[in-house]
Amino acid sequence: MRVLFIVYPSHAHFWPAVPLAWGLQSAGHEVRVATHARFEGSVTAAGLTPVGLGDASVDEARTRPDARAPAHPEEVLRYADALGLDEQGREHWIAYYQWLLNPISDYIRTDLPYADELIDFARQWKPDLVIWDPTFACGPFAARACGAAHARMLIGPDILAWSLDRLAERGTELLAAGLSPNPQVELMTPLAEKYGMEIDDELLYGQWSMDPMPPGMVLPTSTTTLAMRYVPYNGAEAFPRWLTDRPERPRVALSLGESTRRFIKGDWGRTPMILEAVADLDVELVATLNEPQLEGVDRIPDNVRVIEWVPLTHLMPTCSALIHHGGIGTFAAPAAMRVPQIVCDTGETLMMRPVEVDPRGPGDGTYRVGFEFGISEDVVEKVTSWELPAKKLEATLTADYVVARGAGLRLNHRTTSVEDIRRMITAVVEDPSFQRGARDVRESWLAMPSPADVVPLLEGMTAERR
Template sequence: MRVLLTTYPEKTFFYHLVPLAWALRTAGHEVRVACQPKFAPVVTQAGLTAVPVGSDRNFWRITETRAGGTEAMREGIMPPYDAFDDVAKQNLGYLQPGLTEAVRGWHRVSNFPIVADLVEFARAWKPDLVVWEPLSQAGAIAARACGAAHARMLWSIDLFGGVRDHYLRLRGAEPDPFEAWFSGYGRKYGFEFGEDMVTGDFTLDHLPGSLQIEADLPYLRFQYVPYGGPASVPDWLQRPAERPRIALTMGLSATEIFGGYHLSLPDVLDALSDVDVEVVATAQGLGTVPANVRLVSYVPLHALAPTCAAAVHHGGLGTLATFARAGVPQLCVPHHLDEPIFAAGLARAGAGIDLRSPTADTIRESVRRLLDDPSFTRGAASLQSEMDTLPSPNDIVPDLEDLTAKFRRGS
């Protein structure tokens, strides 16, 4: 079958789609990835075929012009999706204007530049299945326009589906902003609005159940497989560590989107300087570092993780899941978006520590706890086992074939 993937041009989102695309390709299916033109090189670097569509648009730059901008995003999940786990906000007075603004703003912003070209391509290429990540609902429009089945691929907890659940329960006679938005395209391309356009015919998720928060929707869950872009393994990583190795990474978003880290890395490294460990820190521009620190600008985390005794990081899904897959106890110092939720889930699983308002000293103390308390090693091993028991991306390809046949609407 033919499978079309659509993604907003952000590495953090796209990298979650790549292992599934590889699995479909190795099963013999045709796969193409539609994206804004500037993002095509990232797609082709992953060994996939890119289809540049529409025009380039910088979502983060546009977000900066809206209330609070990216600084508001640093403080947590943007409204109204912060209501998914906040009972006080699960009311129509909060959700109705919030969803109206979300659709008018960042949902449309991330989709409008590509819709026309994407529909044109989909009608010409005739995919059987369209897979879209939650900010690329243009994929749902294109699927409906050409009759394909379509699925959401999550890169976080399902806050989009969860808030949609709350809204539908409370909506009453209020006009649905999603229905109004999608129906406009329906009149143009010849389809009627359906709830599938908001949350997919089904949802793909590669989080273990202990870290996920689900909506009342059909899910197809599979293993998280790390992919972080083109990489090579350095010589030093091919040799055994002489002391317990601690990974320290704060993720790409901190510098590429938010302009810096939310804690002082030099202070943290100084605090760890008298601990009998080797610290591998991925950062730039820190100047002189303690003798027990190996400072690198980048290292493939899936190669680093199995060599580590513990990891310190921001709680981003890709980072957390990569170390979890390797059975490594983790210290999360979360700050923005979904990081606090993942950090709390990791702590509930007994696989790590959720540290809010961190200081250099509390990070040092927490690292010692991870190394000295065997309960964290047991918790990390249990989480690793949970991930290992899920089917691989290759294993779910027959399920995708069956679901595609079930939901395909014809051309």
């Protein structure tokens, strides 16, 4: 069969889909990956065939100055009140309404070429199955236009479906509060009208969802899901020769993920504390940080090796622990290789708050529409920037899971001293209970079907639903 993957042009979104694409391709199926034309090189580097959308010389949609900005906190909270959400539910809602709706809006715009080109390709190539990134929301339109079966490929907890379920439950209360009963439907309506399609649950949720989250990290939703092991893949990179040598002392890795390294400078003061903490320890720290992330670091200790990038799949087998930002993709590598973890989580709200800033300034801890990925347009005197929480979107969920299973500890750099961080690293490296917890996490990971295991299931579901 023919399978079309549709992914947001970001490694954090593409890499989780690669093992499944390989599994389908190895089983003899034709596989294509549709994404922004600027991202084609990353697809070919993974051994897959890209379908470039748009012009490679034009900036990706999220970097446009007219890209959708986050909703104002007052609007976010009006919805939370009308939805009757508890504290945890409010955080899920903030993640959806302030964070996820922004990329969702990018590739369903009727004034940009991406949706039209994708639908045209689907009609011509006629895939049997479309597997689409939930943030690339024109994917289900392409599937419907060619009659393909289609599924969402989740890369984290299904906050989108959880939020859509809440909207469906509280439509009367939302209308009474003067709020749209479904803001995502509003975003999708122009494209639906253009192609004469009705927005139903399949266009919102997919016919089913590929869910890589282990038990204990899955959000309850109304969707049909197919569990699949999150096999870590961090890009096609040469294996560093120094990793072939056995480390002389325990090796600890520090990784703050692949995505925020593009626009978060200084790491909110967290990295300087961690480097100071390891300076007097009998460990080797491998810190995979770029120059912006190292802003504010006055000294690199002698036992710290700073390298801008090395795939965690290369690094983890040599490590005794990983300190990381709580991203699901980063969590997956130590989980697969039974490595204990220290998960950075401040426990604060995910709410972004608008601030007026000098666009020529450093922008520490802020996000600016049109300035992501190191790209900036002609600057003006003031721009609206969004102050970000000092944590990853799913950091609390990841930290809760790791701590509950005894596989590591939570690091809140806002409340923890350098000496406490030092004791924390020592404990995770030396206490055998954390090794046992990491083994338990790996066993749970192994119990899930692999990408190769789910290929026959996808074949059957596609035959039923296309």
